[in-house]
Amino acid sequence: DTGVSQDPRHKITKRGQNVTFRCDPISEHNRLYWYRQTLGQGPEFLTYFQNEAQLEKSRLLSDRFSAERPKGSFSTLEIQRTEQGDSAMYLCASSPNRGGGYTFGSGTRLTVV
Amino acid sequence: GENVEQHPSTLSVQEGDSAVIKCTYSDSASNYFPWYKQELGKRPQLIIDIRSNVGEKKDQRIAVTLNKTAKHFSLHITETQPEDSAVYFCAAPTLGNEKLTFGTGTRLTIIP
Numbered sequence A: 001d002t003g004v005s006q007d008p009r010h011k012i013t014k015r016g017q018n019v020t021f022r023c024d025p026i027s028e029h030n031r032l033y034w035y036r037q038t039l040g041q042g043p044e045f046l047t048y049f050q051n052e053a054q055l056e057k058s059r060l061l062s063d064r065f066s067a068e069r070p071k072g073s074f075s076t077l078e079i080q081r082t083e084q085g086d087s088a089m090y091l092c093a094s095s096p097n098r099g100g101g102y103t104f105g106s107g108t109r110l111t112v113v
Numbered sequence B: 001g002e003n004v005e006q007h008p009s010t011l012s013v014q015e016g017d018s019a020v021i022k023c024t025y026s027d028s029a030s031n032y033f034p035w036y037k038q039e040l041g042k043r044p045q046l047i048i049d050i051r052s053n054v055g056e057k058k059d060q061r062i063a064v065t066l067n068k069t070a071k072h073f074s075l076h077i078t079e080t081q082p083e084d085s086a087v088y089f090c091a092a093p094t095l096g097n098e099k100l101t102f103g104t105g106t107r108l109t110i111i112p
Helices: none
Strands: A005-007 A010-013 A019-024 A031-037 A044-050 A053-057 A065-068 A075-079 A088-095 A108-112 B005-007 B010-014 B019-024 B032-038 B045-051 B056-059 B062-067 B072-077 B086-094 B099-102 B106-111
Touching: A005 A088, A010 A019, A019 A088, A019 A108, A031 A075, A031 B099, A044 A065, A044 B099, A053 A065, A075 A088, B010 B019, B019 B086, B019 B106, B032 B062, B045 B056, B045 B062, B072 B086
Parallel strands: A010 A108, B010 B106
Antiparallel strands: A005 A019, A019 A075, A031 A044, A031 A088, A044 A053, A065 A075, A088 A108, B005 B019, B019 B072, B032 B045, B032 B086, B056 B062, B062 B072, B086 B099, B086 B106
């Protein structure tokens, strides 16, 4: 499979628990993006990496959120002390260069109960 | 930052007719404008894109037009089919083309 992979596809967690999602981009893509999508809305930017460097974080990304891409390949997004408002689809995308189209993964649907 | 507005939010079209979705953007430095199609429960998929050095691009039944002066671009789908039913998102780059800002989406329903 040469697409963008995300794991898990679904996650149900209790409020206050920590969760971690993984994204494996297309191997030759050096840019990796995390977006969040709630029902009826467009994807909202969270953060992005060029290789292993995290270049920007959205104001949407509170201190409870952290993302890493340690070797410039896969990335993880961790949410600590989850809240019900964190319930959303978390989408990962990759791109081979600046100013180009993204290839999205299937997303991780998080439900906080 | 970039502000992307998309209209309409919902659109119902008789099968075989054309559909048009419009977006406006605010960052005059933006030079790449993609359109994504998202079916229920699936990932957004790139269906067509345009760069600012051209005014129109076609791919079979789908076309995108760009007016850089007015800062708007549109998606045109001709001879619509039931499988065109989905949510469509426009996007425009910001931060020197580093990331995409998405519109709020248009839910297109094709009526058989």
